[in-house]
Amino acid sequence: MSEQRNSAPVNVGEHGLKKHDIKVSTVVFMIFCLVAAGCYGIEEMIPECGPGLTIVMLCVLPFVWGLPFGLVASELGSVRPQEGGYYKWVQEALGEFWGFQAGWWRTISIYIDNTSYVILAGGYAATVWDMTWGMEFALKFAMILIFTLINIRGVKDVGIASTILSILVMVAFAVVAVCGFINWGGDAETASTISFQMTAEPAEGLSDWFFYIAGGISIGMWMYSGYESMSTIAGEVSNPQVIPKGTLITIPLIMAVYILPTTAGLGSLGNWENWGTEGDAVGYATVVSHFWGPAFGIIFAIVAILAQCSIYNTYIASGSRGFFALADDFLAPPVMVKCDKKHGVPYVAVLSVGIFNLIFCMFPFGFIIILDVALLMASYILVYISAMVLRRRIPREEYVFRIPGGNGLLAAICIVPICVALFANFVNGSDYYLGGMIGIITGPILYFIWRRRYGGLTKKDPVNFPKNEKTGLAVGDTKKIAFLFLVMTIMNGIALLFEPWYEGWGTEDAWESGDYFDGILEGSNVDTIVGTIQIGLAILTVVCAVACIVFFILSKSVEPKKEK
Numbered sequence: 356m357s358e359q360r361n362s363a364p365v366n367v368g369e370h371g372l373k374k375h376d377i378k379v380s381t382v383v384f385m386i387f388c389l390v391a392a393g394c395y396g397i398e399e400m401i402p403e404c405g406p407g408l409t410i411v412m413l414c415v416l417p418f419v420w421g422l423p424f425g426l427v428a429s430e431l432g433s434v435r436p437q438e439g440g441y442y443k444w445v446q447e448a449l450g451e452f453w454g455f456q457a458g459w460w461r462t463i464s465i466y467i468d469n470t471s472y473v474i475l476a477g478g479y480a481a482t483v484w485d486m487t488w489g490m491e492f493a494l495k496f497a498m499i500l501i502f503t504l505i506n507i508r509g510v511k512d513v514g515i516a517s518t519i520l521s522i523l524v525m526v527a528f529a530v531v532a533v534c535g536f537i538n539w540g541g542d543a544e545t546a547s548t549i550s551f552q553m554t555a556e557p558a559e560g561l562s563d564w565f566f567y568i569a570g571g572i573s574i575g576m577w578m579y580s581g582y583e584s585m586s587t588i589a590g591e592v593s594n595p596q597v598i599p600k601g602t603l604i605t606i607p608l609i610m611a612v613y614i615l616p617t618t619a620g621l622g623s624l625g626n627w628e629n630w631g632t633e634g635d636a637v638g639y640a641t642v643v644s645h646f647w648g649p650a651f652g653i654i655f656a657i658v659a660i661l662a663q664c665s666i667y668n669t670y671i672a673s674g675s676r677g678f679f680a681l682a683d684d685f686l687a688p689p690v691m692v693k694c695d696k697k698h699g700v701p702y703v704a705v706l707s708v709g710i711f712n713l714i715f716c717m718f719p720f721g722f723i724i725i726l727d728v729a730l731l732m733a734s735y736i737l738v739y740i741s742a743m744v745l746r747r748r749i750p751r752e753e754y755v756f757r758i759p760g761g762n763g764l765l766a767a768i769c770i771v772p773i774c775v776a777l778f779a780n781f782v783n784g785s786d787y788y789l790g791g792m793i794g795i796i797t798g799p800i801l802y803f804i805w806r807r808r809y810g811g812l813t814k815k816d817p818v819n820f821p822k823n824e825k826t827g828l829a830v831g832d833t834k835k836i837a838f839l840f841l842v843m844t845i846m847n848g849i850a851l852l853f854e855p856w857y858e859g860w861g862t863e864d865a866w867e868s869g870d871y872f873d874g875i876l877e878g879s880n881v882d883t884i885v886g887t888i889q890i891g892l893a894i895l896t897v898v899c900a901v902a903c904i905v906f907f908i909l910s911k912s913v914e915p916k917k918e919k
Contacts, residue, residue: 382601403570421579429599436595439680448741462677520665535619548625729791
């Protein structure tokens with residue numbers, strides 16, 4: 356018995372999926388919705404980082420985070436345009452186990468992301484129209500219902516809705532940029548508040564710079580993430596090569612939509628300390644309402660809601676196909692591959708997104724997003740590694756689009772954002788780190804359960820993906836599980852040393868209770884919060900270390916010996 360051979364891609368079964376003729380322009384608008392749908396969220400970066408650092412990060416992050424992943428997604432999407440997208444790329448490059456981790460982590464990340472957009476839409480509406488809890492829930496329910504029904508009708512209808520919403524959002528932020536640049540320097544009321552100082556307060560040491568960068572890097576990375584999400588529906592597009600083409604067009608478009616309105620707003624309205632997403636905070640709507648009249652405030656409240664709807668709409672399609680692809684490989688409940696006969700859509704997977712969102716949409720935003728960042732970054736790291744592996748494995752002539760510059764440049768393009776992701780994972784805060792690690796550990800646990808229960812790729816292709824009869828897993832899986840737990844143990848050990856120094860536990864410079872869990876526990880005793888986090892990190896470190904040792908010892912007895 357030998358380990359799985361991963362030199363060829365494993366195709367996704369049809370299951371009644373319907374193909375649609377999608378144009379490049381439609382793909383551009385769908386990717387715009389998946390990644391951006393406006394600048395909403397950047398307002399939180401400005402008072403946390405400082406106006407100068409915010410602009411710098413918006414200009415730098417595309418080149419160390421957004422652009423690299425856009426290029427990698429375009430390259431892999433051109434050579435492997437199939438349903439499941441990034442999950443199938445990792446599976447082909449690194450095998451069934453790591454493919455499942457990437458697919459599961461990113462799919463759950465999308466489910467969480469989608470819930471956050473419903474929460475944000477309800478929050479914007481409740482702030483402007485003073486809605487009761489019941490009215491806000493009714494709005495969220497209507498949003499989930501409408502866009503779930505649109506998604507059940509198929510990718511083409513999703514694309515139409517995305518196109519309309521994207522155009523509205525782009526026009527709105529173009530108006531902000533024009534208004535801001537026309538009124539550059541402000542008026543008698545705003546001129547004195549205009550500043551592009553680098554940080555919110557003078558940075559006196561390395562920990563201060565970490566703090567200010569951390570205040571915006573997770574938001575900035577989140578704002579520039581999502582270029583791979585369109586890849587999951589490639590099997591439903593008649594000409595899937597329109598996806599990498601659309602990706603390359605969207606990258607500079609999104610940079611412009613972020614950088615121009617933000618710069619124009621800060622240069623005309625100023626008041627950077629009070630920017631935010633709360634009802635009384637300064638934001639993009641304030642720029643036009645201040646200079647051109649209060650009616651624009653209402654218009655932008657509607658645009659803000661539509662922006663969240665546009666992201667929600669496209670991510671239902673992306674997230675549901677992630678589960679569909681896992682189930683097609685017998686690594687998730689098989690009910691997820693059921694397709695509607697009329698529209699050719701995996702309706703059970705689509706409904707699962709809506710049900711998840713409906714249950715969690717009334718939770719606080721901070722509670723929902725706490726698991727998201729680490730899951731997103733972990734899946735991205737696996738995609739970057741897969742891009743380097745597949746570049747050496749797939750013949751050059753098979754690529755429709757290939758990043759210029761050879762394997763060395765590709766390695767640089769991949770390694771830099773991997774380092775950025777690892778850095779951000781630690782400086783986001785110990786609360787985000789702990790929540791993220793708990794989310795990551797669900798990957799190997801569910802793989803162990805579902806691979807044994809549903810059969811995995813062995814059921815689909817027993818020759819290339821043999822089963823280890825002793826474990827019920829694929830050959831070599833116990834080694835891979837041990838390695839994952841080893842990596843987690845090392846990272847947890849670093850976190851136990853780094854987080855107390857970084858957050859100043861027990862010192863006069865320590866974080867306040869409101870700095871944890873997105874302010875949910877503000878007013879609680881900060882020593883109790885960090886003490887609980889420290890205990891949680893210690894327990895998680897021990898669990899990962901024990902699991903690593905157990906699976907390593909197990910691999911020695913259950914895995915076949917390599918043939919000489």
